[in-house]
Structures are given as structure tokens and as C-alpha cells.
Amino acid sequence: MLNALAIILAGIIANSNVSSVPQKPIGTLYRWKQMDFVFPSPEEREIAVNNGQYVQANVIPLGVERWKSRVFVSTPRWKKGIPASLSCLPIVAEEASPPLTPYPSWDWHTADNCTGITSVFRMAIDHCGVMWVLDSGQVEAFETPRQICPPTLIAINLETDKVVGRFQIPEQFVLQDSLITNIILDSRDPQCKDLHVYISDVRRFGLTVFRVADAAFWRFSHYTFYPEPLLSNYTLHGVNFQWTDGLFGMSLGNYHLGDRPLYYHAMSSSFEFVVSTSVIRDPARVNNSTDEFKLLGESRGPIGQVSAAAVDRNGIMFFNLVLQDSIGCWDTRKEYKVENLGIVAKNNKTLVFPNDLRLDHEIPQVGWIISNRLPMYQFNLNNPDEYNYRVMFLDPVTAIANTVCQY
Numbered sequence: 121m122l123n124a125l126a127i128i129l130a131g132i133i134a135n136s137n138v139s140s141v142p143q144k145p146i147g148t149l150y151r152w153k154q155m156d157f158v159f160p161s162p163e164e165r166e167i168a169v170n171n172g173q174y175v176q177a178n179v180i181p182l183g184v185e186r187w188k189s190r191v192f193v194s195t196p197r198w199k200k201g202i203p204a205s206l207s208c209l210p211i212v213a214e215e216a217s218p219p220l221t222p223y224p225s226w227d228w229h230t231a232d233n234c235t236g237i238t239s240v241f242r243m244a245i246d247h248c249g250v251m252w253v254l255d256s257g258q259v260e261a262f263e264t265p266r267q268i269c270p271p272t273l274i275a276i277n278l279e280t281d282k283v284v285g286r287f288q289i290p291e292q293f294v295l296q297d298s299l300i301t302n303i304i305l306d307s308r309d310p311q312c313k314d315l316h317v318y319i320s321d322v323r324r325f326g327l328t329v330f331r332v333a334d335a336a337f338w339r340f341s342h343y344t345f346y347p348e349p350l351l352s353n354y355t356l357h358g359v360n361f362q363w364t365d366g367l368f369g370m371s372l373g374n375y376h377l378g379d380r381p382l383y384y385h386a387m388s389s390s391f392e393f394v395v396s397t398s399v400i401r402d403p404a405r406v407n408n409s410t411d412e413f414k415l416l417g418e419s420r421g422p423i424g425q426v427s428a429a430a431v432d433r434n435g436i437m438f439f440n441l442v443l444q445d446s447i448g449c450w451d452t453r454k455e456y457k458v459e460n461l462g463i464v465a466k467n468n469k470t471l472v473f474p475n476d477l478r479l480d481h482e483i484p485q486v487g488w489i490i491s492n493r494l495p496m497y498q499f500n501l502n503n504p505d506e507y508n509y510r511v512m513f514l515d516p517v518t519a520i521a522n523t524v525c526q527y
């Protein structure tokens with residue numbers, strides 16, 4: 121069997137001094153107690169610290185993506201002192217806790233007139249090598265939220281590292297207090313011309329669709345995008361908090377007979393739902409599709425909240441169980457019920473609040489996960505002497521061995 125990690129790690133071995141190869145289906149590529157950046161000079165770093173532009177304790181990684189030799193990480197401006205909100209790292213790890221290199225460059229993160237990048241939540245890379253970056257335009261969400269620029273989709277060509285498109289989400293689709301947090305791509309042709317972007321609004325419960333061909337946006341609302349009241353009450357490692365978060369996780373099933381399903385769930389929910397992408401790709405259906413959004417099966421139970429999810433090439437969905445320090449799996453060919461849901465990884469140190477989860481375009485495919493102890497960050501409970509943030513990788517084939525998802 122081809123082992124994706126063996127291949128990644130063979131590269132790491134060849135290029136650095138790492139001597140032991142973890143032969144397991146999930147592992148940590150990078151981990152940080154607190155995060156640092158590659159400043160232009162030590163002097164500039166010191167100036168940023170002194171004037172409050174860089175407050176190390178406030179930096180938290182949220183989104184992750186991988187393209188070829190690089191891993192991209194977002195660090196949203198949720199509190200003051202985040203000097204850059206999108207960075208890259210080499211996939212060949214030369215140190216365990218490297219500083220982040222702002223991407224595409226520092227300049228993109230320092231303009232204060234909405235011509236640059238304001239605050240990135242998540243990003244998604246299409247199979248043509250363009251990274252679609254979701255810039256919320258909002259800062260200090262955990263302090264005094266301010267919408268300083270309009271939410272914008274930014275397209276960056278990863279071969280040239282040039283911004284090749286900027287698409288402001290039209291005002292009529294950004295409601296008061298909207299918080300657009302997640303993004304997935306539906307690209308079906310070799311040149312990525314027939315590309316649609318699906319964007320979730322976690323606070324005002326909407327699904328915005330962007331059609332790249334003519335830069336058109338439209339937005340669906342549906343009652344299945346709402347949170348469940350009792351699932352909005354979370355307790356994680358003794359920390360109790362309430363999040364009334366709606367539509368969040370989305371993943372695309374495999375293409376079949378001219379269509380493919382979009383699976384989705386609210387963050388504060390134990391249910392998975394499904395809609396055909398042929399419906400949401402048609403702007404004429406925005407007021408005429410209520411019955412197309414369907415419950416998928418059984419509840420995941422009282423601690424069944426899930427953040428991100430993704431479906432691999434073999435049709436296995438992986439999803440982050442945020443209150444169970446775990447990553448779950450489901451074979452999309454089977455019924456969605458508890459006995460068909462497996463756990464591929466569980467760890468009460470490394471997987472505390474697994475947050476983003478993406479599958480890359482490599483062969484074999486590799487999964488990428490960020491775990492970030494987000495509730496502890498929100499309430500300033502993280503210990504700077506411990507590892508709080510991790511970029512992890514997952515081999516989707518070996519991870520399902522001996523689980524109900526093995527096929």
C-alpha cells in the first residue's frame with residue numbers, strides 16, 4: 121500500500137536532520153506554544169512588539185491548506201496585535217515551531233485602506249493551483265468587533281504568488297453581524313473554469329455561492345443552517361461556553377451522474393444535512409428550493425458538534441469532533457447513522473479543538489488539520505509554556521484501518 125506520510129516524511133528526511141519517522145496515520149508537522157513571524161529585521165519585530173502591532177499571546181492559527189511544497193496557515197485578527205493574517209511554511213520541516221512567513225508578502229498585511237488583506241479565516245486551493253482566500257474584513261471579533269473592510273474573496277496564483285482576483289461580497293449578501301467563516305470549492309473541469317465557491321455565514325445562517333465564470337454571487341437561507349439550542353452549550357476540558365453558531369462545516373461528495381452532494385452542518389448542531397449542488401449552483405433556485413435541503417440521517421449525539429469536514433477521493437468523510445478531541449469518519453456510501461460513524465484519531469493533548477480540516481490535491485492524498493484550543497484562547501486560558509497550536513497531517517487510507525469506515 122502506498123503510504124502518503126512515508127512519502128512526505130521521506131522528503132523531510134532527505135532534506136533535514138530529522139531522524140525518526142513516525143509511521144502512523146496521523147502526526148504533527150508543526151506545533152507551537154506561541155506563534156512568531158519572520159519580520160523583515162529584528163528591529164522591526166521589536167518596534168511591532170513595542171507599539172502593540174504584535175502581541176504574541178493573541179496569535180492563533182485557524183485555517184490550513186497545502187499546495188506542493190508549502191503549507192498555508194491563517195491567523196485571523198481576532199484580538200489586537202496580529203501583524204499578518206496569512207502565512208506560509210515549508211512542508212519540509214526543519215524545525216518544530218517555525219516562525220510564519222507572511223504571504224504573499226508583508227506588504228499585503230500592512231495596507232490600512234482595504235487594498236490588502238485584513239483578516240483571513242480560511243482558504244481553499246483548487247486543483248489548478250489557485251488559493252481562494254476568505255478575508256472577513258473584520259477585526260477584533262473577540263474584543264470589540266469592527267468591520268473595517270468588506271468581506272472579500274481573494275484569488276492567489278500559487279505558481280507566481282500573485283493576487284489574480286479580488287471579489288467583494290456584495291452588500292446585499294452580507295447581513296448585519298454576518299460572520300463568513302468557511303469556504304469550499306467545487307471545480308469540475310481540468311482548467312477550473314467551471315468553478316463555484318461555497319461560503320458559510322455562521323452568524324446569520326446563510327450559504328453564499330460565487331460563480332467564478334461571471335463573478336456572480338447569490339445567497340441561500342434555510343432553517344437547517346440554524347444552531348440547535350442545547351448543542352450551543354459546550355464544555356471542553358472543564359471550560360463551559362455558549363456558541364450559537366450556525367452553518368459552518370461543508371464538504372463535497374464525489375461526482376456522480378452529473379451531480380454531487382454538498383454535505384453541511386451548523387457548528388452548534390449534532391445533525392448533518394445534504395443538498396444537491398445542482399440546486400445551489402442555480403441562482404434561480406434561491407427562493408424555490410426549500411425541500412431540497414434534507415436531513416441526512418441520525419444525530420451524532422449530545423457532544424456531536426463538528427467544525428470542518430472533507431471527503432477524500434475514496435468517498436470517506438473526515439470530520440473534526442470538537443468536544444471529543446477526535447477526528448471522525450463516515451463512508452458516504454453508507455447510511456448516516458451512529459453505528460456507521462468511526463473515530464480515526466483521538467488525543468486529549470494534540471487534538472484539543474481540531475478546527476480546520478482539508479484534503480490536498482496530491483497523489484496519494486493527504487489530510488491537513490489545525491487543532492488550536494480555540495475556547496481556551498477565547499478566554500485567555502492558554503498556557504504559553506505548553507504546546508497550544510498544531511498543524512497535523514492524516515493519511516486518509518491508513519487512518520480508517522480497523523474502523524467502521526474501512527472498505
Ligand SMILES: *[C@@H]1O[C@H](CO)[C@@H](O)[C@H](O)[C@H]1NC(C)=O
Nearest residue numbers: 227230231232233234235236
Ligand atoms: C493603500 O495603501 C498602500 C500602502 O500604504 C498604498 O501603496 C496605496 O497607494 C493605497 N491605495 C489607495 C487607493 O489609497
Ligand SMILES: *[C@@H]1O[C@H](CO)[C@@H](O)[C@H](O)[C@H]1NC(C)=O
Nearest residue numbers: 349350352353354355360361
Ligand atoms: C450547560 O452546560 C452546563 C455544564 O455542563 C450545565 O451545567 C448546564 O445545565 C447546561 N445548560 C443547559 C441549558 O442545558
Ligand SMILES: *[C@@H]1O[C@H](CO)[C@@H](O)[C@H](O)[C@H]1NC(C)=O
Nearest residue numbers: 338402403404405406407408
Ligand atoms: C428571492 O426573493 C427575494 C426577497 O423577496 C428577492 O429580493 C429576490 O429577487 C428573489 N430572487 C429570485 C432569484 O427570485
Ligand SMILES: *[C@@H]1O[C@H](CO)[C@@H](O)[C@H](O)[C@H]1NC(C)=O
Nearest residue numbers: 399402404405406407408409
Ligand atoms: C421551482 O423550481 C422547479 C425545479 O427547477 C421548477 O420546476 C419550478 O417551475 C420552479 N417554480 C417557480 C415558481 O419558479
Ligand SMILES: *[C@@H]1O[C@H](CO)[C@@H](O)[C@H](O)[C@H]1NC(C)=O
Nearest residue numbers: 356357358445467468469472
Ligand atoms: C488524557 O487521557 C489520559 C488517558 O486516558 C488521562 O490519564 C488524562 O488524565 C487525560 N488528560 C486530560 C487533560 O484530559
